[in-house]
Amino acid sequence: MNPRLDYGRLFLNAYVYAVLAFVLVPIAIILPMAFSEPSYLTFPPQGFTLDWFSTYFGDSRWMAATWLSLRVATLTAILTAVIGTMATYAMVRGRRGFGSVFQVLLMGPIVIPHIAIAVSLYMFLSAMGLLGTMFGYVLAHTVLAMPFVVFTVAAALSRVDADLEAAAMSCGASRFTAFHQVTLPLILPNVASGGLFAFIISFDEPVVSFFLAGIRDKTLPRMMFDDIEQNLTPVIPAVAVILTLASVAIIFGTALLRHRAQRMQAIGREA
Amino acid sequence: MSIFAATPPATASGALARLMRSDGRRISSLGSLLLMAPFFLLMGFVFVWPIVNLLAISVLEPQPTFDNYGRVLSNPVYALVLMRTLWIAVLVTGLTLLFSYPVAYAMTRAKGPTLVLITACVLLPFWSSVLVRTAAWAVLLQRNGLVNQGLQWFGLTSEPVRLLYTQGAVVVAMTHVLMPFMILPIYGALRNISPDYMRAAAVLGASRSRAFREVMLPLSLPGVLSGSILVFLTALGFFVTPALLGSPQEMMIATLVSQQIRETLDWPFAAALVGVLTLFVSLIAVIFSKAVRFDRLMGGRE
Amino acid sequence: MKADAPRVASGANITIDGLAKRFGQVTAVDHFSVDIAAGEFLALLGPSGSGKTTVLMSIAGFEFPTEGSIRIGGEDVTYTPANRRNLGMVFQKYTLFPHLSVLDNVAFPLKMRGVSKPERHKRAEAALATVRLAGYGSRMPNQLSGGQQQRVALARAIVYHPRVLLMDEPLSALDKNLREEMQLEIKRLHSELGITVVFVTHDQAEALTMANRVAVLKDGRIQQIGPAPELYERPANLFTAGFIGEMNFLPGRLAAAGKTPSIKLDAGPEWRLPAAALIDTPSPGQSVVATVRPERVSLGSEGAAGAIPVRVQDVVYAGAAVLLIGVADCGTELRARLSGVSEVADLRPGDMAHLVVPPEAVLLYAGAAAA
Secondary structure (H helix, E strand, O other): OOOOOOHHHHHHHHHHHHHHHHHHHHHHHHHHHHHOOOOOOOOOOOOOOOHHHHHHHHOHHHHHHHHHHHHHHHHHHHHHHHHHHHHHHHHHHOOOOOHHHHHHHHHHHHHOOHHHHHHHHHHHHHHHOOOOOHHHHHHHHHHHHHHHHHHHHHHHHHHOOHHHHHHHHHOOOOHHHHHHHHHHHHHHHHHHHHHHHHHHHHHOOOHHHHHHOOOOOOOHHHHHHHHHHHOOOOHHHHHHHHHHHHHHHHHHHHHHHHHHHHHHHHHHHHO | OHHHHHOOHHHHHHHHHHHHOOOOOOOOHHHHHHHHHHHHHHHHHHHHHHHHHHHHHHHHOOOOOOHHHHHHHHOHHHHHHHHHHHHHHHHHHHHHHHHHHHHHHHHHHOOHHHHHHHHHHHHHHHHOOHHHHHHHHHHHHOOOOHHHHHHHHOOOOOOOOOOOOOHHHHHHHHHHHHHHHHHHHHHHHHHOOOHHHHHHHHHOOOOHHHHHHHHHHHHHHHHHHHHHHHHHHHHHOOOHHHHHHOOOOOOOHHHHHHHHHHHHOOHHHHHHHHHHHHHHHHHHHHHOOOOOOHHHOOOOOO | OOOOOOOOOOOOOEEEEEEEEEEOOEEEEEEEEEEEOOOOEEEEEOOOOOOHHHHHHHHHOOOOOOEEEEEEOOEEOOOOOHHHOOOEEEOOOOOOOOOOOHHHHHHHHHHHOOOOHHHHHHHHHHHHHHOOOOOOOOOOHHHOOHHHHHHHHHHHHHOOOOOEEEEEOOOOOOOHHHHHHHHHHHHHHHHHHOOEEEEEEOOHHHHHHHOOEEEEEEOOEEEEEEOHHHHHHOOOOHHHHHHOOOOEEEEEEEEEOOOOOEEEEOOOOEEEOOHHHEOOOOOOOOEEEEEEOHHHOEEEOOOOOOOEEEEEEEEEEEOOEEEEEEEEOOOOEEEEEEOOOHHHOOOOOOOEEEEEOOHHHOEEEEOOOOO
C-alpha cells in the first residue's frame, strides 16, 4: 500500500462510482418491481409474484406488438446488413465517385432528429398507403439503422487486406468468387454484429413507430409508450426484465462475434 | 476518319474495359454503381425525398410564403419553446460531459474486473430500451417514488414534492439516457492516446495533474467535441423523454411538433417547426463535420 | 494444365509493347517495351514511384494500361481480367487466406479450376513438397513463420503450373538471413520449373543475384536493361551508374575527343582515356562526368601520374576492406575501397592522400553530375 494517501485519486474514484450509481440505480430499481404484487409501482417491491409476466404473455395486444416488433426488427436487420454491406464494399473497394454523397447520406439519419424523420415518413407513408404496415416500419427502421451497419462493415473491410482479393483473382477466382470465398468469410462476423445492432435499433425504436402506428398495428415500443403515458402498471418492469435479459444475451453475442472477427482480420493483416 | 485514326482501337477497348470490368484492386464503375444502387434508392426515397417534401410543404402551404416560419419565430409562445429546447439541450450536454469525462478516464485507467464492471455499467443502459429507462425515471420521480421518500427521510421536505412532469425531470432523465453517447467517444479518444505521452510528460517534469492538463486533456478534445455535438443534436430533437416526463405547459420542439400534428392537425406549421429544427441541426453538423467522427460514436473502436 | 503435365513446364514469352499508364496528369509508366524470353528471369528494379509495380500489375491484369499491349505466349491479354490470365503471383505481404488451412490455400487455384477435391489435395501436397513444406498442410497460416508463409504463397502460385510467375517484392517483409535463403529457393524453383519469372524489387543486390536480366526503371521509363554484369560494368547513363552499386562522380570538361579522348577534371588532373570509356559522345569543351567504382580506386604516392589529391575526411573500417572518404579541392567527394588495411593505417582525417584510378576503370558521360 502506498503510505501517502492520494486524495485526488480517492476523490476521482468516489466521483466515478457516484456517476455509475446514477447510471445504474434507475435500472436496478425498476427491474425488481416486475415481481411486486400491488398493481401500482412501489419501491421496495412488496411480496413476490410472476403475475405481471403472465399478464404480458397472456395479453393479445402485448403479444401482437411483440411479434410485430420481432418481425420488423428481423427484416430490418437482414435488409440493412445486405444493402449496407453491398454499398460499403463498393465504396471501400470501388471507385470512390460518390464518396461525399455517401458520407452525407450516412450522417443524415444520425444528425437529423428522429422526430423530423418520423414526421416526414408519416406523411410519405400515408401518401403511399403504407402507414402502420410492416413494410413501412421496415423501410423506416432500415434508414435509421443503416449508418451503424455501414460503419461496422467499413471498419471490418479496412482491416482486411485488399491484396487478399487480388491474390484470389490471380489464382483464377472471379471478382465475385474472390469476395464470396475470401472477403465475406472474414467480415461475416462484423456483418452479423452490424445486423444485430440494426435489430436492436429497430426493436427499441420509439419515435418513428410512435407516428407510423395505426390504432391496431403497434410495435412493442409504442405499446410501452402508451402504457407509461396512461397507467404505468408493473407490466412495464416485466417487459424491462425480458428486454434486459435479451440485451445482455445480445451484448455477449456481439462481443463474441467482434472478438472472433478481429482475431481473424488481425491474422489476415499480418499474413 | 482522322479522328478515329487518332484514337487507337486499344484505347477504346481500354476505356470500355475500365468501365465494365474490374482491374483487380478496384471494382468496375458499373459494378460499384450496381452494388450501391439499393443503398442510394433506399436513402433517396425513404429519407431524402420525404424530408424535402415536408420542407416543401412548410413554404408552399397554405400559400407559397415564409409565413409559417414567421409564426415560429415571432409568436412568443413558440419562440419560448425554441429557447427552452436550446437551453435544455445545452444543459443536458454540459451535465453529460461533467458526468462522462471522469468515467471515460477511469475506463482507460482501469484493468481487469474493474474495467469489466465499469464497461458493463456504461453499456447496459446503452443497450437497454430508452422507454425502460424513461419508465424507471417516471417511477423514481413519482409522487410516492424513491426520490420523494428520500427527501422526506432526510427531512428536506415534509410532504412529497412535484418532481414528475417538470423540466427538471426531463433534464435528469435525458442526461441519463444520453450519457453513453458522451462516454463512448471520449473513451475512444482517450484510449488512443499512448501512455508514453504521459510518461514523457512525467519525465520532462510535469506533475500528474499538470501532465493531464497539458497533454491528456488537449489530446482528448476531439472525443469531447464529438460527444458534445452528438448529445447536443440528439437532445435538440428528443421526443420520448419530454413527452413522457415533461410538463405539457413547458414543451420542447419535438413535443410541440407532435401536438401540432396529432391535435391541431396544422401540417404546414409543424413542417416549419421541423424545418427550423432540421436546418439548425444541419448547420451545426456542417460546421463541425470536419471535427466530429460520427462513425466513432459506437465506442470509438477502430 | 493437366494433372499429368511434365514437372518441367515451359515458360511463356512475354512481349510488352509501348506500355503507358497515366493516372490523370501523372504518368506512372511511359513507352515501356520489353521482350521477355520464355523461361527467363527478369527483374524490374527501381526506386519507389518508378513504375515497376505498375508494369507488374499490368502484366497481372490488376491495372489496365492507358496505351500499349501485353502479349503472353503470343496471346494479347492487355485487357483480359486477372483471373483469366493463368499466371502465378506472389505478393509483397504473404496474402494467405487467413480462414483457410495451408493445404486449402495452396489448393485454392485448383478449386477455382474445378479440380476434384482428392486430386487438388494431392497436387497441393506436391506443391508444398516443392517448397519444402511437406506435412504443413493442416496448419493455419498464422501458425507459420514469415518465411514459411511466403513459401506457402509460392506453392499456391505454382500449384497449377502456370507459365509465368509474377513476384511483387516478395522478400521485402523478411529479415536478411531469411531473404537470402528465399532468394536461393526461388532461383532453384525457377530452374527446376523452367517458368518465366518477372520479379519486382527495389533491392539492387537482390536483382543482380537472382535475375538473368535486370530492367532499371526511373520515372516510368526503362533506363537500362541487360544482364547483371553489363549493368554493373557499363551503366548506360548516370542514373543507372548511381543506382547500381557505389559510384564516384567526377565532374570535368572534355579536353579532346577522338581515339584517345582526354578530360580535364575539376579535381585537378587531366586524364587520357581509352575510346571505350566514352558512353556518350560529347564534343570538346562540354561538361562531362567521369565515373569510377570505389573498389577500383587505389592509394598512390605524391606526384603519381593522374593522381587526385584529396583531404581525408574519414577512414572507415569495414571488415574485408577499408573505406576512405576524401574531398578534392573542388569539393567533390571521392570514396575508395582499399583492401590492404596497412597502407591506410597512418592516415588520419585531415591528412592529404593521393588517389589513382586506372584509365580502363573510367566511364565518361555527357552532362553534369546529379547531386
